[in-house]
Amino acid sequence: xxxxxxxxxxxxxxxxxxxxxxxxxxxxxxxxxxxxxxxxxxxxxxxxxxxxxxxxxxxxxxxxxxxxxxxxxxxxxxxxxxxxxxxxxxxxxxxxxxxxxxxxxxxxxxxxxxxxxxxxxx
Amino acid sequence: xxxxxxxxxxxxxxxxxxxxxxxxxxxxxxxxxxxxxxxxxxxxxxxxxxxxxxxxxxxxxxxxxxxxxxxxxxxxxxxxxxxxxxxxxxxxxxxxxxxxxxxxxxxxxxxxxxxxxxxxxxxxxxxxxxxxxxxxxxxxxxxxxxxxxxxxxxxxxxxxxxxxxxxxxxxxxxxxxxxxxxxxxxxxxxxxxxxxxxxxxxxxxx
Numbered sequence: 001x002x003x004x005x006x007x008x009x010x011x012x013x014x015x016x017x018x019x020x021x022x023x024x025x026x027x028x029x030x031x032x033x034x035x036x037x038x039x040x041x042x043x044x045x046x047x048x049x050x051x052x053x054x055x056x057x058x059x060x061x062x063x064x065x066x067x068x069x070x071x072x073x074x075x076x077x078x079x080x081x082x083x084x085x086x087x088x089x090x091x092x093x094x095x096x097x098x099x100x101x102x103x104x105x106x107x108x109x110x111x112x113x114x115x116x117x118x119x120x121x122x
Numbered sequence: 123x124x125x126x127x128x129x130x131x132x133x134x135x136x137x138x139x140x141x142x143x144x145x146x147x148x149x150x151x152x153x154x155x156x157x158x159x160x161x162x163x164x165x166x167x168x169x170x171x172x173x174x175x176x177x178x179x180x181x182x183x184x185x186x187x188x189x190x191x192x193x194x195x196x197x198x199x200x201x202x203x204x205x206x207x208x209x210x211x212x213x214x215x216x217x218x219x220x221x222x223x224x225x226x227x228x229x230x231x232x233x234x235x236x237x238x239x240x241x242x243x244x245x246x247x248x249x250x251x252x253x254x255x256x257x258x259x260x261x262x263x264x265x266x267x268x269x270x271x272x273x274x275x276x277x278x279x280x281x282x283x284x285x286x287x288x289x290x291x292x293x294x295x296x297x298x299x300x301x302x303x304x305x306x307x308x309x310x311x312x313x314x315x316x317x318x319x320x321x322x323x324x325x326x327x328x
Contacts (some may be wrong), residue, residue, distance in 0.1 A: 021134075021135055021140075021143065024140060024143060024144065025143055025147050028143065028144040028147035028148055028151075029147040029148075029150065029151045030151070031147075031148060031151070032147065032148040032149070032150070032151030032152040032218075033151040033152065033216045033217060033218045033219070034216075034217040034218060034219055034221075034222055035216065035217050036151065036215065036216040036217075037215040037216065039215060040215035040216050044147070044150055044151075072212045073212065077212075090144070094141065094144055097137045097138075097140055097141050098141065100137050101137050101138055101141070104137075
């Protein structure tokens with residue numbers, strides 16, 4: 001059990017919700033600001049209304065984001081905000097990715113060293 | 123930096139691409155636009171006009187008029203700046219932490235100024251007008267200095283230093299002329315730089 005948690009390659013350690021690039025991008029975007037309107041997220045992420053809405057609903061169901069509907073200049077607007085849970089999930093996900101990269105680099109380095117040593121043998 | 127277009131949802135990203143995407147999104151959403159031109163222009167203009175009219179009312183011995191005038195000017199300027207600020211915020215489609223800190227700092231300064239002026243008005247024997255105006259100038263100068271460091275505008279930092287100099291001059295001149303010093307400060311350090319900043323911000327937004 002402990003071994004699984006420490007293993008950076010174990011897929012179970014990665015949050016499945018953030019495996020989608022749209023959800024990951026939306027959550028990271030919301031982490032940088034206090035709140036953002038739906039259209040702003042859509043324009044930055046470059047996706048369609050329907051696609052983004054379904055991904056944001058998934059994030060909301062997991063408790064990672066919350067939304068508020070308001071009237072701006074007599075037009076309805078939906079503002080999204082990241083929750084504390086969402087912030088922690090993004091941080092944990094980023095840490096896992098960094099660990100994975102570090103381990104891949106060190107493995108790559110070792111492999112390169114072995115190849116060099118093999119090449120030097122007469 | 124590689125642009126991640128997210129139209130193709132199915133294609134997966136490598137760990138380093140995912141980290142790059144997170145960094146790119148954070149950078150984008152942290153961008154904050156702080157506009158100071160309109161508020162400086164309105165406050166500077168209103169306070170300068172108010173000061174000139176106060177001297178006129180005083181020469182006519184109409185002291186109640188001075189109180190009414192300042193109440194009207196302060197409320198109108200506050201409402202105008204607030205409605206413009208809200209409109210500008212909606213155009214950004216997001217709120218950043220910097221925007222929030224900036225707005226709350228100025229609201230706090232405004233509230234402190236109003237309270238100090240009310241205290242000075244109610245107890246003129248214990249709190250002199252020169253002292254009240256000096257404190258007001260220090261508060262405005264400090265808020266401008268913080269705003270200058272947030273926006274990186276040199277002109278705002280210069281304005282803040284001029285306000286601090288003004289706060290000292292207010293204490294050195296005869297009490298009758300202390301409102302004139304603050305009036306001159308608002309004209310030179312708020313209204314004129316406000317026009318410049320407003321024109322610059324409008325140009326940048328186009």
